[in-house]
Amino acid sequence: MGEQPKIEAKDMELRYGAYVVMRDVNVQIKRGEIFIIMGGSGSGKSTLLKAMTGLLEPARGAVYFDGVNFTAAPPEQRNEMVRQFGVLFQSGALWSSMTLEENVALPLEQFTRLAPAQIKEIVRLKLALVGLKGFEEYYPSQISGGMAKRAGLARAMALDADILFLDEPSAGLDPISSRRLDELILQLRDSLQTTVVVVTHELASIFAIGDNSIYLSAQAKTVTARGNPRRLLEETTDPEVKEFLSRGAENLGKKEAVL
Numbered sequence: 001m002g003e004q005p006k007i008e009a010k011d012m013e014l015r016y017g018a019y020v021v022m023r024d025v026n027v028q029i030k031r032g033e034i035f036i037i038m039g040g041s042g043s044g045k046s047t048l049l050k051a052m053t054g055l056l057e058p059a060r061g062a063v064y065f066d067g068v069n070f071t072a073a074p075p076e077q078r079n080e081m082v083r084q085f086g087v088l089f090q091s092g093a094l095w096s097s098m099t100l101e102e103n104v105a106l107p108l109e110q111f112t113r114l115a116p117a118q119i120k121e122i123v124r125l126k127l128a129l130v131g132l133k134g135f136e137e138y139y140p141s142q143i144s145g146g147m148a149k150r151a152g153l154a155r156a157m158a159l160d161a162d163i164l165f166l167d168e169p170s171a172g173l174d175p176i177s178s179r180r181l182d183e184l185i186l187q188l189r190d191s192l193q194t195t196v197v198v199v200t201h202e203l204a205s206i207f208a209i210g211d212n213s214i215y216l217s218a219q220a221k222t223v224t225a226r227g228n229p230r231r232l233l234e235e236t237t238d239p240e241v242k243e244f245l246s247r248g249a250e251n252l253g254k255k256e257a258v259l
């Protein structure tokens with residue numbers, strides 16, 4: 001018997017009304033693993049993330065955390081489980097009328113009974129962790145896109161989540177900011193054994209941080225490949241997966257050389 005997966009999706013079917021996005025999805029994610037959800041546009045990467053975080057009910061199958069059936073859990077237990085998650089959605093923008101400090105404090109005010117002074121201290125710590133020390137009083141409009149992404153990550157980490165779900169965290173970032181974000185994700189895994197589930201199509205990130213992955217095919221409407229991304233690149237015989245993982249390989253090499 002192997003180790004109990006941190007997250008498991010079993011025989012899952014996800015649909016919007018009559019429209020089936022994917023079926024027969026089985027995924028196992030280990031504790032402390034950086035797990036990449038890959039796939040072409042419209043293959044259902046965000047949909048899978050929604051199902052894992054409870055925003056979409058699977059039409060079949062279930063999601064388990066530490067062996068506990070999340071999908072079938074009563075609302076109170078589900079809420080407890082959701083509190084272990086930190087989520088950075090694509091649309092997870094910061095509130096523009098609040099400073100970075102106020103933004104990151106939100107989940108702590110909402111979900112804990114900590115005193116304001118304690119909250120302030122935690123918030124400052126989290127902002128420092130993502131390289132935003134000194135920017136506590138800034139408003140989102142006063143910082144760069146990369147800094148806003150990192151502030152979003154600080155907010156996702158505010159409650160010391162065991163599991164982070166990140167939807168396209170480096171979308172719209174320049175290569176250097178994107179690399180910094182990758183380093184931060186690696187640090188979280190290494191220092192806190194955080195389990196990180198990342199939706200991304202950025203090859204540099206996929207190869208830099210991915211311990212394990214799945215590939216969702218829009219055409220097949222299911223998972224068509226799985227494993228360590230570097231190994232997949234070498235070993236896959238699936239033309240769609242091979243093309244996805246080797247697209248712009250020359251440019252990628254150049255970019256890495258420059259950085």
Ligand SMILES: Nc1ncnc2c1ncn2[C@@H]1O[C@H](COP(=O)(O)OP(=O)(O)OP(=O)(O)O)[C@@H](O)[C@H]1O
Nearest residue numbers: 016019021039040041042043044045046047048199
């Ligand atoms: N709320 C919704 N209602 C109906 N259909 C939806 C909804 N959200 C997504 N879809 C459809 O489900 C499929 C999967 O969408 P999803 O956003 O999960 O894909 P994705 O792989 O994350 O795509 P992208 O990389 O372009 O963000 C698409 O065909 C999309 O049009």
